Amino acid sequence: MSAFGDFVREAREALRQTEARFSVRQVAARIGVQPSYLSKVERGDVGPPSEATILRLAEDLSEDPDVMLALAGKVSSDLLETIRKRPRLFADLIRELRDMPDRAMLRLVREVRDGDW
């Protein structure tokens, strides 16, 4: 059992309800791993795969790559690189944002502005 494995299995199984191509075998083939390995990941018998594999899996299952990386206890390498460049600033920023409501966070992410028409 692992949060990551459970998440992958649930997402894949939900898709398999309507599309056979989301079997363990076919998903594994598309993301370039052995079916037995993907089964072990889903059961939590092994730890989460590499970042590259998680990104392929997120793409295949139409899931948010950042959410999947977080469930695997990872942070995407582009984010790490960004933080490494200005570590103190980003540490302060993340702590400041910790308790901010979702809506306010989304404004920071940047909304498409509606004007007058």
Next chain:
Amino acid sequence: MIELKKNRLVFSFPDVHQEANLTMEFQRTLRIPDDGTDYLLPPGLGAFPLRHVDDYAQNVPESWIEHGGVMLPMYQSEAMWIAFGFGYGVNRYPFAVKIATGKINAVTGKEWQNGLNRRPQDYVVVPEQPWLDGYCVEKGVIRQFVAMPLGAGYSVEEQLTGEAEYGGIQIIAYPMKREAYERIKDRWSDAPVALASKALKVGSAKPFAMGLAPGGRMRQNIYDDTFNFEDWELEHSSRCFVHIANALVWRAITGKAPPTVPPTAKEYTKAGLPWFDLYDGDKQALEGAKGLKGIKSVLQFGKEKGDVPLPENETVDPKNVVMLRHGLRKDQVREGAF
């Protein structure tokens, strides 16, 4: 609220429901011939690039900044369709979405109004409606969205109002009420998933703004709303103005190259690539819009003006047809088949 992510508009309503997310993409496609034939569904050739108009404030007309929103590039006589999708995961929250071009409703032919109207229905219901390729001119038939220069007279806006004021695409989305979604959610989730650099000194929008005009005929139903009208959350909505820039000036505005010119229907069909047909026999379709009945297609309008607006308009006879079952997600097939 609306965000721009990877050339998609992402509508989200966290105040209504965490699952109330909708994505919208503008797909490049073939222009189907305008020859009286009712064509099948053409493919998706990838999403048009989308940019915030505010990021290029020095290079776009003032009216675009006033309208806000985003912009995309289209060549003259290029076609597009609008794909409705969903956020990450398999939730499929229902939305009522109103689409207009030049502030003329694509479903009813009436002038833009905020809000929803049930009779006649002036919106599409997603996810039931997986895509919209054009104007609802007859029951089961649309005329394809085709870009023409604003001010040349071809756009639906100009044909119906006599003015070339807005151009572009206007969108407003209303989510289903939280309690209504919670009521239907269980059976619902079982359903198949379907910078400014050198200023251009632009005064008017017209030299490089495009409007959408009616192209060839295509078989496509606009579905009747099967929900209760009271189930729509009319207190919450998000709207967006999508400006269309002539692709020839896209680089001058953004510094980036526009997409290449898409293949013609003839080239595509000759290469044996697939067209698509959708089986949706059990669904009720809306009647054609009275307001759109009298509009002229780009070809008809051009002939009257003595223009040849569609240089490549040869009839094609698609042999490779892929049948889609309603409920399959469109991007699984129309985007990924080649």
